[in-house]
Amino acid sequence: MSCILNIETSTSVCSVALSSEGEVLFEKSSFEGPSHAALLGVYVEEALGEMKKNGFCLDAVAVSSGPGSYTGLRIGVSVAKGLCFGYGIPLISIHTLEVLAVAALKEQDNAADRLYCAMLDARRMEVYAAIYDASLKTVRETSADIVDADTYAAYLEKGKVCFFGNGAAKCREVITSPNAFFIDNIHPLAVNMIPLSEKAFAESQFEDVAYFEPFYLKEFQATIAKNKVLG
DSSP states (O other): OOOOOOOOOOOSSSEEEETTTEEEEEEEEOSSOOOOHHHHHHHHHHHHHOOOOOOOOEEEEEEEESBBOOOHHHHHOOOOOHHHHHHOOHHHOOOOOHHHHHHHHHHTTTOSSSSEEEEEEETTTTEEEEEEOOOEEEEEEEEEEEETTTTTTHHHTEEOOOOEEEEGGGGGGOOOOEEEEEESSSOOOOOGGHHHHHHHHHHHOBBBBOOHHHHBBHHHHHHHHHHHHHH
C-alpha cells in the first residue's frame, strides 16, 4: 500500500494532497494568490499529521514539474526534495499540463468525443500547451505556441477541442472555430496529481532527488524568443 504526498505550486495556487491507493487522506488548496512560502509548509505539516494519525508511513513525494512560475516551482521542489532526503523515499515528478488535463477530464465526465488542450499562460498571446485524448494519451507533445486562428486548426477541423488552464481565457477571441470549447476554472491541483503519481509509483518512475530540476516558464519564454528569431 503506497502513501504519497502530492505538492502543486506551479501557478498562483498552493495545493497539497495526501493519498493512499487512490483514496484522498488529506487535501488543502489556497487560491488567494502566490503565497507558497507562507502556506506550503503549513499544509505539508497538516498532511503529515493526518498520515500519522491514520497509521500510515510516507512512501514517496510527488511534485509538479512545470512548466510554471520560477518562484512557485522552486518552493515546491525544495520542500519535496527535503522530505525525500529526510524520509529516504523517492521523488516523483508530474507534468503540470497533465495535472490540468486530469481536472478537465473530470469536469467533462471523460467525454471521448473531444480532445483536451491544456494551456499555461506565458505572455502576450504565448502559451505552453499539450493536447490529450480522453484516456490521457498525448495527441500532441508539449509545445511553446504563439496562438493565432490557425495554431490548432488541424485539430479543430477534425472535431471538438476543449481549451483550459490559465492560458486559455486570452485565446477565446482568437480561436473562433465552432468546435472550440473553453472550460473555466481549471487549475492544477494536488488532488488531481493522485492518479498520475500512484501510476508513476507503481511503475517505479522516480527522479534523482539530488539533480532534479523543474521546467520554468522563463525557459519556455526563451524558446519562444528563439523560435521568433529562427522563424
